[in-house]
Amino acid sequence: MRTEDTAFVGGPLDGRVLPVVTGLTGQVPARYEVPVPEGGTLVYLREPAARGRRTGIVRGWLYVYAPDTPPGGRGVRWPWSRREPRD
Numbered sequence: 001m002r003t004e005d006t007a008f009v010g011g012p013l014d015g016r017v018l019p020v021v022t023g024l025t026g027q028v029p030a031r032y033e034v035p036v037p038e039g040g041t042l043v044y045l046r047e048p049a050a051r052g053r054r055t056g057i058v059r060g061w062l063y064v065y066a067p068d069t070p071p072g073g074r075g076v077r078w079p080w081s082r083r084e085p086r087d
Contacts (some may be wrong), residue, residue, distance in 0.1 A: 004028055004061075007049065011042055011065030032063050033071055041071035 006028055013034065020028045034042040044063035049056035052059055 002026070002059070007062040007065050008044060009062055011044070011067070013042070013044070013063075028063075031069075032059050043067075043069040043071055045069065 002022050004022050005017050006020045007017050008014060020032065022028055028046060030046045032044040032046070034044070042068050045066045046060040046061050047064050048085060049060040049062040051057065
């Protein structure tokens with residue numbers, strides 16, 4: 001499996017760089033959830049770390065702590081399934 005060293009910003013993992021397993025497209029997941037021994041879950045969301053000057057292409061990712069985001073996410077989105085109604 002391929003991993004990419006990704007920096008974490010904010011929360012308990014602030015300043016750490018951890019290897020994160022990449023997906024089929026070679027990118028790290030959009031959400032990174034860390035289970036806590038007390039029974040909770042810390043949620044980190046992916047943001048671009050830097051962009052190229054000329055092309056604007058993303059040149060790496062970092063995870064930013066999102067304390068208000070509920071754990072779980074939407075799960076797998078299949079092309080043939082219906083969209084969930086927005087609140």
